[in-house]
Amino acid sequence: MAISDSDSLNFLIIGAGAVGSIFAWRLQHAGNNVDIVCRSNYEAVLQNGFQISSFQFGPTTFKPNRVHKSLVDASLSKVVYDYILVCTKSLPNIHSPADVLEGIDLGSAAIVLIQNGIGIEVPFYKRFPGNALISSITYIDTKQVESGVIEHGDSADLSFGIYDPDNRFSEESTDHTLLLLQKALLEGGIKPKINRQIQIERWYKVVWNASFNPISVVSGASNTVQLLSDPRMEALIIRAMREIISVAETYLGTSLSPEIDSSEIPERYIAMTRKRPEPVFPSMMVDYVNKRPMEHQVILKAPIDVAKSLNIDVPVLESIYAILVHLENKQLNQ
Amino acid sequence: MAISDSDSLNFLIIGAGAVGSIFAWRLQHAGNNVDIVCRSNYEAVLQNGFQISSFQFGPTTFKPNRVHKSLVDASLSKVVYDYILVCTKSLPNIHSPADVLEGIDLGSAAIVLIQNGIGIEVPFYKRFPGNALISSITYIDTKQVESGVIEHGDSADLSFGIYDPDNRFSEESTDHTLLLLQKALLEGGIKPKINRQIQIERWYKVVWNASFNPISVVSGASNTVQLLSDPRMEALIIRAMREIISVAETYLGTSLSPEIDSSEIPERYIAMTRKRPEPVFPSMMVDYVNKRPMEHQVILKAPIDVAKSLNIDVPVLESIYAILVHLENKQLNQ
Numbered sequence: 040m041a042i043s044d045s046d047s048l049n050f051l052i053i054g055a056g057a058v059g060s061i062f063a064w065r066l067q068h069a070g071n072n073v074d075i076v077c078r079s080n081y082e083a084v085l086q087n088g089f090q091i092s093s094f095q096f097g098p099t100t101f102k103p104n105r106v107h108k109s110l111v112d113a114s115l116s117k118v119v120y121d122y123i124l125v126c127t128k129s130l131p132n133i134h135s136p137a138d139v140l141e142g143i144d145l146g147s148a149a150i151v152l153i154q155n156g157i158g159i160e161v162p163f164y165k166r167f168p169g170n171a172l173i174s175s176i177t178y179i180d181t182k183q184v185e186s187g188v189i190e191h192g193d194s195a196d197l198s199f200g201i202y203d204p205d206n207r208f209s210e211e212s213t214d215h216t217l218l219l220l221q222k223a224l225l226e227g228g229i230k231p232k233i234n235r236q237i238q239i240e241r242w243y244k245v246v247w248n249a250s251f252n253p254i255s256v257v258s259g260a261s262n263t264v265q266l267l268s269d270p271r272m273e274a275l276i277i278r279a280m281r282e283i284i285s286v287a288e289t290y291l292g293t294s295l296s297p298e299i300d301s302s303e304i305p306e307r308y309i310a311m312t313r314k315r316p317e318p319v320f321p322s323m324m325v326d327y328v329n330k331r332p333m334e335h336q337v338i339l340k341a342p343i344d345v346a347k348s349l350n351i352d353v354p355v356l357e358s359i360y361a362i363l364v365h366l367e368n369k370q371l372n373q
Numbered sequence: 374m375a376i377s378d379s380d381s382l383n384f385l386i387i388g389a390g391a392v393g394s395i396f397a398w399r400l401q402h403a404g405n406n407v408d409i410v411c412r413s414n415y416e417a418v419l420q421n422g423f424q425i426s427s428f429q430f431g432p433t434t435f436k437p438n439r440v441h442k443s444l445v446d447a448s449l450s451k452v453v454y455d456y457i458l459v460c461t462k463s464l465p466n467i468h469s470p471a472d473v474l475e476g477i478d479l480g481s482a483a484i485v486l487i488q489n490g491i492g493i494e495v496p497f498y499k500r501f502p503g504n505a506l507i508s509s510i511t512y513i514d515t516k517q518v519e520s521g522v523i524e525h526g527d528s529a530d531l532s533f534g535i536y537d538p539d540n541r542f543s544e545e546s547t548d549h550t551l552l553l554l555q556k557a558l559l560e561g562g563i564k565p566k567i568n569r570q571i572q573i574e575r576w577y578k579v580v581w582n583a584s585f586n587p588i589s590v591v592s593g594a595s596n597t598v599q600l601l602s603d604p605r606m607e608a609l610i611i612r613a614m615r616e617i618i619s620v621a622e623t624y625l626g627t628s629l630s631p632e633i634d635s636s637e638i639p640e641r642y643i644a645m646t647r648k649r650p651e652p653v654f655p656s657m658m659v660d661y662v663n664k665r666p667m668e669h670q671v672i673l674k675a676p677i678d679v680a681k682s683l684n685i686d687v688p689v690l691e692s693i694y695a696i697l698v699h700l701e702n703k704q705l706n707q
Binding site for chain 2 (some may be wrong): 097355359
């Protein structure tokens with residue numbers, strides 16, 4: 040990255056839904072240039088910007104510096120981007136995830152993946168070997184209630200680290216890239232955390248996602264309150280979590296949490312979910328109900344594949360995955 | 374039983390749906406007196422009898438000797454029954470199964486249970502210690518297309534044996550009871566088979582029922598052709614079958630089939646199901662679609678309970694059971 044720390048940065052946000060729009064807004068608020076590639080909400084955002092009602096930051100109308108319909112459009116603006124944030128769903132079962140970056144000269148931009156799941160970095164790492172790749176996990180309570188209209192709660196955290204298993208980049212250069220992003224986020228009111236062991240955190244988060252998400256679908260679209268008021272479903276969720284934890288710890292060669300015993304993670308997650316003031320509608324359930332493809336490849340299938348490669352039996356995850364994909368196929372073929 | 378072999382027999386059929394009506398018809402055809410307790414189809418059957426279209430036996434209108442609305446009504450007829458055939462669903466999670474025999478003096482009637490599942494005999498054996506109890510499995514292709522209107526295919530087999538774990542009855546007396554029933558069925562064109570190891574056959578049949586039935590429901594009401602055209606669902610069915618077989622063989626202390634290796638049972642069942650000229654709509658799926666309670670207690674939960682008592686892990690069966698009951702509860706609370 041050829042910019043000095045005092046310059047404002049150029050950000051491109053790809054996939055400006057509930058998550059991407061909040062990061063875009065806060066980064067612009069911090070004084071940066073923020074362009075956005077919108078798809079389904081392009082017309083609405085171009086006309087009116089984003090109408091954001093945020094408990095944490097207040098209400099606003101947020102207008103990105105530029106709204107693009109595609110990456111090819113964005114390239115016509117000739118802006119040299121420092122960071123490209125990918126906030127789309129990861130659907131490798133439907134299209135190659137790295138395709139979202141086709142159509143523009145990436146230059147020396149760092150690619151920041153703000154996505155759930157396991158193995159999401161691989162296609163980007165292979166396709167763009169010259170660009171630093173940042174893998175991140177967000178904890179944010181936000182939803183797009185209609186095109187360009189966002190409701191945001193009281194949290195917007197980003198935990199991130201470099202993905203560079205082959206050590207293509209020096210620690211010095213990646214540190215610079217991480218710190219600059221951290222500073223920009225901080226100035227925008229986002230709580231950033233640089234995590235040198237971001238893969239552990241990814242797996243930790245997938246423990247919740249790979250259990251609650253698909254089980255909310257196969258249970259006939261039950262939210263977290265409905266699921267947790269059925270003791271059998273609670274037991275099923277815990278069992279699914281235990282399978283994921285076992286895979287994760289074998290794969291990573293370390294325990295998932297330095298503070299708590301792994302055997303307690305499921306009950307902690309359950310207790311945390313129970314404490315939520317409102318029922319949670321897991322994203323897969325929302326996608327299923329709206330007849331959109333679900334992120335089951337990176338959230339559920341990838342961990343199952345890792346389990347297979349390690350000869351770990353995951354019968355609950357496999358059962359749920361089979362039913363989930365069968366339901367999806369029925370719906371898409373209707 | 375105080376009757377001679379040459380007398381015609383008095384049968385009472387409880388639950389005259391698709392299965393009960395065919396047995397009733399054929400037993401009457403053999404020269405016996407056949408009374409029926411009807412519930413949902415009482416009015417239709419009282420007015421018009423059963424309209425039966427049978428591939429095996431031809432079309433007919435079958436009028437039972439007496440049609441009763443309840444067992445109390447039946448008792449007013451003062452007929453002394455030799456055999457009482459129980460052809461209702463077994464739903465111990467909803468009401469005590471032996472309650473279907475309340476309201477009548479059973480005398481020395483033999484009770485014949487024509488029902489699927491595991492452990493179905495226990496409530497009858499406890500409640501009616503003075504009556505011989507016959508446990509049976511039927512292989513019959515029949516459905517009630519509307520009230521009192523039955524479509525029957527080309528098979529009507531009954532395999533049966535005495536249930537008497539405490540040896541309350543002498544072998545001589547139970548043999549007499551079984552042989553007399555066999556003769557009556559044979560004369561009615563039913564293929565009867567006396568099986569001294571009827572429990573092995575029950576478990577063998579439940580291998581199909583505990584897998585295809587609930588999986589057809591949790592898959593969003595998929596029939597056998599839809600299930601078997603999805604390789605993941607086929608694998609799930611096979612895995613569920615393997616769990617049941619393992620439980621069955623440990624519980625019974627013997628292999629499920631004298632002829633074929635147990636490891637081949639799932640593929641045999643799958644091949645047999647594929648060969649059916651029409652898709653099969655498993656009974657649980659039909660009940661679920663019609664918002665009726667499903668027989669998951671005796672078909673799925675009872676084997677899971679046996680597994681637990683034997684410390685056998687059955688994660689696939691438990692996962693499917695949890696989802697199934699959750700779906701049922703949602704439907705019944707709607």
